[in-house]
Amino acid sequence: MSTASKGQRTVLLRGLGVLRSYVGSHPLPFSVAVLGASTYAGATVASAVVLGRVTDSVIVPAFDRGVDAATIWAGVALVFGVVAVRAGGIVTRRYFAGLTQARTVRTLQARVADRYRRLPLAYHQTRPPGELLAHAEADVQAATDVLSMVPFSTAAILLVVIATLLLLWTDFFLAAIGLLVLPLLTFLNRVYGSKVEPPASRAQAKIGDVSAVVHESVDGALVVKTLGREASEVARLEAQAEGLRRARVEMGSLRAGFEPAFEALPNLGIVALVAVGSWRLSTGAISTGTLVQFVSLFQLLAFPLRLIGFVLSDLPRAVVGRDRLEGVFREPITLTPAAEGLDLPEGALGVSVRKLSFSFGGGRRVLDDLSVEVAANESVALVGSTGA
Numbered sequence: 001m002s003t004a005s006k007g008q009r010t011v012l013l014r015g016l017g018v019l020r021s022y023v024g025s026h027p028l029p030f031s032v033a034v035l036g037a038s039t040y041a042g043a044t045v046a047s048a049v050v051l052g053r054v055t056d057s058v059i060v061p062a063f064d065r066g067v068d069a070a071t072i073w074a075g076v077a078l079v080f081g082v083v084a085v086r087a088g089g090i091v092t093r094r095y096f097a098g099l100t101q102a103r104t105v106r107t108l109q110a111r112v113a114d115r116y117r118r119l120p121l122a123y124h125q126t127r128p129p130g131e132l133l134a135h136a137e138a139d140v141q142a143a144t145d146v147l148s149m150v151p152f153s154t155a156a157i158l159l160v161v162i163a164t165l166l167l168l169w170t171d172f173f174l175a176a177i178g179l180l181v182l183p184l185l186t187f188l189n190r191v192y193g194s195k196v197e198p199p200a201s202r203a204q205a206k207i208g209d210v211s212a213v214v215h216e217s218v219d220g221a222l223v224v225k226t227l228g229r230e231a232s233e234v235a236r237l238e239a240q241a242e243g244l245r246r247a248r249v250e251m252g253s254l255r256a257g258f259e260p261a262f263e264a265l266p267n268l269g270i271v272a273l274v275a276v277g278s279w280r281l282s283t284g285a286i287s288t289g290t291l292v293q294f295v296s297l298f299q300l301l302a303f304p305l306r307l308i309g310f311v312l313s314d315l316p317r318a319v320v321g322r323d324r325l326e327g328v329f330r331e332p333i334t335l336t337p338a339a340e341g342l343d344l345p346e347g348a349l350g351v352s353v354r355k356l357s358f359s360f361g362g363g364r365r366v367l368d369d370l371s372v373e374v375a376a377n378e379s380v381a382l383v384g385s386t387g388a
Contacts, residue, residue, distance in 0.1 A: 015315030018322045022104045022147055029100040036092025037155030043085040045162050050078045052293025060288050093151055101147045108140045118333050130215030134208035135328050142321030146314040153311045156304030163300045170294050171286055177276055181269035192258045196251055197316040203247035210240045348376035
């Protein structure tokens with residue numbers, strides 16, 4: 001196995017592990033979302049079967065000898081019944097999938113905020129504000145965006161299995177022709193995922209870099225202007241933004257190149273099926289309703305495979321975002337929380353420092369036996385020889 005294949009497999013396994021942790025955090029709404037998606041998948045397959053039956057029982061006879069009103073209304077009721085079940089599945093899946101993602105975002109942001117609160121001041125001083133904000137916003141969003149598509153992707157696997165079995169049961173000859181398209185779609189999805197993974201990872205990393213530069217420049221705007229460093233800061237931002245732009249453009253170019261192929265392959269398969277199916281229909285091997293049902297079932301297979309491909313292609317971005325969050329979660333907590341809280345008096349408070357000494361890593365003392373009193377509502381500035 002090549003290094004690239006191993007790397008892709010590693011990212012896939014890590015991505016599935018990330019999704020498993022999310023599902024474990026909020027299993028109830030995710031399960032309901034999967035149930036709604038499965039209902040939609042079953043109703044979608046049923047719609048193709050109903051369409052085929054209605055074609056043979058209502059539409060074709062209507063042109064030959066006429067159909068009574070009861071048969072027509074029965075066909076209408078079947079169609080609308082399947083549509084209603086599909087709509088219910090869609091609403092359930094979308095609502096609870098969104099709820100699962102929202103709760104996961106809230107959980108991760110709460111963990112990040114709690115970790116920031118417990119980490120020492122030295123950690124915050126060595127990180128730009130933009131990086132800290134990127135962890136709580138962009139990284140959390142990147143790590144969880146894929147979650148909203150997972151319930152439908154899970155049910156899509158069920159849809160593919162049921163639809164494939166029905167295709168084989170309906171007409172093995174047509175199924176053998178139609179299913180030749182599926183390996184090509186699967187191969188395209190795999191190629192697309194492998195090619196889009198590197199720019200997706202770079203883009204997510206660059207978002208944090210751009211945010212860090214922006215916040216540093218905004219926070220230190222007065223210093224930048226005082227020292228005449230505007231051009232340098234603009235150049236630094238341009239360099240980071242250009243890296244992000246290139247990664248995003250590369251992702252867009254890949255998607256623009258693969259999208260037409262994803263759209264064309266199923267349509268070419270349908271053209272082939274209609275051509276061969278018309279011949280089978282002329283020989284009496286199948287009915288008109290069977291051909292309609294077959295084409296409808298085949299159309300159902302294209303979108304689930306693409307959806308699963310999109311999920312797999314978005315997993316690297318989720319892995320990168322989660323890795324950046326794990327970097328925060330792994331930071332050691334060196335502050336010992338107070339055993340008991342103290343009640344502070346009402347109103348403004350003063351600060352009293354007595355014989356304070358401090359050194360970095362046991363080296364030369366930067367504060368040596370410092371004592372200072374700052375009264376309530378008093379402002380005190382410590383100014384060095386350079387005015388800083």
